[in-house]
Structure formats: C-alpha cells, structure tokens
Amino acid sequence: MLNKETGNMYRFVTHTWNPIKGVCYHGCKYCYMHPTWEKYRMDKPTLIQKEFTTDLNEGQRIFVGSSTDMFAEDIKDKWIKRVLDCCAAYNEDKPQGKHIIYFFQSKNPQRILQFIDHPVFKHAVVLTTLESNRNYPDIMCNAPRIEDRVKAMEIIAQKGIVTMVTVEPIMDFDTDEFAELIRRCKPRWVNIGKDEKKFVQLPEPTIEKTKELIKCLEACTEIGKVNIKENAQRWFNKA
Numbered sequence: 001m002l003n004k005e006t007g008n009m010y011r012f013v014t015h016t017w018n019p020i021k022g023v024c025y026h027g028c029k030y031c032y033m034h035p036t037w038e039k040y041r042m043d044k045p046t047l048i049q050k051e052f053t054t055d056l057n058e059g060q061r062i063f064v065g066s067s068t069d070m071f072a073e074d075i076k077d078k079w080i081k082r083v084l085d086c087c088a089a090y091n092e093d094k095p096q097g098k099h100i101i102y103f104f105q106s107k108n109p110q111r112i113l114q115f116i117d118h119p120v121f122k123h124a125v126v127l128t129t130l131e132s133n134r135n136y137p138d139i140m141c142n143a144p145r146i147e148d149r150v151k152a153m154e155i156i157a158q159k160g161i162v163t164m165v166t167v168e169p170i171m172d173f174d175t176d177e178f179a180e181l182i183r184r185c186k187p188r189w190v191n192i193g194k195d196e197k198k199f200v201q202l203p204e205p206t207i208e209k210t211k212e213l214i215k216c217l218e219a220c221t222e223i224g225k226v227n228i229k230e231n232a233q234r235w236f237n238k239a
C-alpha cells in the first residue's frame with residue numbers, strides 16, 4: 001500500500017512505500033517504530049509480496065522503506081533487488097520530468113553502494129542519518145559507525161547521485177568535526193530535527209551549540225538548504 005505522507009517526516013515526500021517490514025537490525029534505541037513492532041509482535045524483516053500489487057504511479061516522490069532500514073545487513077540481496085527492480089520498472093518509459101523520484105534512506109549506505117549501478121538510481125535520492133559526529137554505541141546499537149556512513153555517502157555523491165543528510169534526532173557533537181562530516185556528504189539538503197518520542201534520554205546539545213552548527217552549515221558552499229524541522233524550531237522558540 002502506498003501511504004500518503006502527512007508531513008511528519010519530510011515535506012517533499014508525497015508517499016511512503018514499505019515492501020519490507022519488520023524489526024530493524026540496527027535497533028536504534030530512539031526509533032519511532034518500537035511501539036509498532038511490539039504491538040503487532042513483529043519479528044525479523046520480511047518481504048511483503050502483496051506490496052508489489054501497489055500502483056507506484058500514484059506517488060510522485062516516494063520514500064521507499066520508511067519503517068525499517070531495507071539496506072541493513074540482514075536484508076537479503078534478492079529482496080533489495082526485487083524492490084529496486086519494481087521501482088525502476090515504473091520509470092522505464094516515462095518522458096523527461098515525469099519520473100517518480102525515489103528516496104532511499106539508510107544508516108548503512110555502504111550496502112547501497114552494492115546496488116548503485118541499478119537504473120533506479122537515475123531518479124533517486126540517497127539519504128543517511130548522522131545524529132552526531134560522535135558514536136553513541138549504547139543508543140545507536142548495531143547501526144554502522146558515523147565515519148563509515150560518511151565514507152559511503154561521499155562515494156555516492158561523487159557518482160552524481162543527489163544526497164541528503166538528516167541530523168535527527170540530534171545528539172551532542174563537536175561543531176567543526178560534525179560540520180566537516182556533513183560537508184563531505186555534499187548534501188543538497190540537511191535536516192535538523194530533535195528527538196520527540198523520548199523513549200530514552202539522549203545526550204542533546206545546547207540550543208546555542210546547535211545554532212552555531214546551523215550557521216557553519218549555512219556558510220558552506222558545498223551544502224544546499226539547511227532545513228530546521230518544526231520540532232527543533234519549537235525547541236529554539238522555548239529558549
């Protein structure tokens with residue numbers, strides 16, 4: 001089923017599509033999906049066959065895999081290929097300007113590199129999350145290290161694919177180091193967002209420090225738009 005995006009995630013996304021569902025291997029402690037996985041007693045990821053009857057032409061900008069990381073290491077190659085093939089097939093005969101734009105977000109962009117020559121990436125954006133320049137293993141659990149995410153994103157950007165970075169939920173960082181890691185991803189767009197769910201106590205930066213980071217990012221010519229998400233804006237306004 002193609003779900004209409006309500007704007008909580010990214011405003012530019014029109015729909016989400018989740019052909020792979022189940023508990024994410026990365027296990028980030030703050031993940032908004034934990035209650036859903038518990039409620040429906042979901043287990044390890046599964047390829048949902050009936051999702052392939054969804055008409056993707058109903059969407060214009062589709063976030064594929066918003067409910068579990070479909071590039072995590074426990075996802076089978078053949079499942080990823082099936083999803084990418086399906087997405088690409090919808091764009092095959094479309095005239096210029098009419099293509100569906102797919103958004104693939106992963107904390108394991110190294111795995112995306114394995115498929116990067118797939119035709120789906122002609123009309124796709126690759127996103128990664130960088131919560132900080134620091135690694136917080138107790139919170140990030142099995143997610144790849146920040147530096148590894150950046151290294152992969154650098155290569156993806158060098159291939160001419162549009163990249164984006166989401167700094168959400170933001171965690172305490174070292175300003176210059178963090179700005180440099182984000183710059184290396186050459187993101188067309190950077191999202192700054194705050195933890196809303198409060199499943200765990202996160203090591204949050206101060207507002208002043210966050211504003212300083214935003215200033216650094218906005219001054220960088222290799223970074224596109226810096227978007228302050230509403231939850232971060234509310235946090236700033238409270239101060």
Ligand code: SF4
Binds near residue numbers: 026028031033066068
């Ligand atoms: S990578 Fe994303 S989907 Fe997976 S546990 Fe972390 S926040 Fe949740």
